[in-house]
Ligand SMILES: Nc1nc2c(ncn2[C@@H]2O[C@H](COP(=O)(O)OP(=O)(O)OP(=O)(O)O)[C@@H](O)[C@H]2O)c(=O)[nH]1
């Protein structure tokens with residue numbers, strides 16, 4: 246083989262290595278309607294360079310996809326986003342972001358397998374885009390929290406009104422976030438982890 250033209254094969258980057266003390270891995274999914282900020286959240290919070298499968302949106306897609314409210318969006322996830330965050334020395338979270346566009350939803354069932362919980366990202370300009378995803382999580386028995394991603398021109402809701410509009414039981418936490426900011430995205434994941442812990446504690450007590 247011509248060594249000059251062969252590609253250099255490298256192993257994982259050392260900064261991507263997990264500490265040897267890590268002994269719990271948790272799979273979480275980030276779901277929500279088209280353009281609510283799923284890829285942005287996975288990107289902002291991931292400590293490794295996230296895997297994203299974004300493709301440029303073309304004029305051809307305009308007849309297929311409903312981009313009402315996100316007309317300025319130029320790229321969309323076609324398969325999934327993947328990121329990782331260590332919560333402490335023992336626990337690592339693996340994050341899987343789903344595609345938001347309906348025509349890629351056939352991929353979802355596999356993405357939910359083994360997921361301990363989910364973040365449903367919501368844009369209050371398009372609440373109806375979240376109904377279907379919440380139904381799917383309920384069907385798959387994946388517990389979730391709702392994170393309202395703050396877009397500048399989005400209407401703000403009192404928490405009770407939003408709960409009513411989304412038809413959510415009081416047990417499902419609702420938090421506000423800005424998916425572009427690491428700390429805010431991390432807080433969302435911490436809320437989900439606390440929720441999962443309290444569900445586990447409740448079921449142990451029964
Ligand atoms: N103002 C504001 N803009 C945001 C926020 N989160 C995401 N955006 C912007 O919204 C657009 C859509 O974000 P994406 O992360 O691609 O959304 P997505 O849910 O992954 O989209 P699909 O994969 O196509 O469903 C991008 O241009 C982001 O920069 C936010 O919290 N605030």
Ligand SMILES: [Mg+2]
Nearest residue numbers: 283284321322
């Ligand atoms: Mg995306």
